[in-house]
Amino acid sequence: MGLIETTGLHHVRLTVTDLERSKASYADVLGFQVAAESPGSPDDPDVRKDPEQLYGGVVFQTNGMLFGLRP
Numbered sequence: 001m002g003l004i005e006t007t008g009l010h011h012v013r014l015t016v017t018d019l020e021r022s023k024a025s026y027a028d029v030l031g032f033q034v035a036a037e038s039p040g041s042p043d044d045p046d047v048r049k050d051p052e053q054l055y056g057g058v059v060f061q062t063n064g065m066l067f068g069l070r071p
Contacts, residue, residue: 008065015069023069038056042057
């Protein structure tokens with residue numbers, strides 16, 4: 001059986017230990033543009049219930065792909 005064929009990626013989301021440092025790296029070093037950001041804490045149950053809150057993370061848009069970071 002062969003590998004799964006894909007046409008590309010639409011979105012990727014990573015959990016990071018230091019959101020602010022990671023955000024700065026992707027924005028400043030790689031030039032990713034912030035598309036959406038949520039100041040909410042992932043420890044807050046209301047934030048976890050609401051997908052609009054992004055679990056206290058940030059989403060970048062680059063080359064037609066969404067790239068998210070969450071604490």
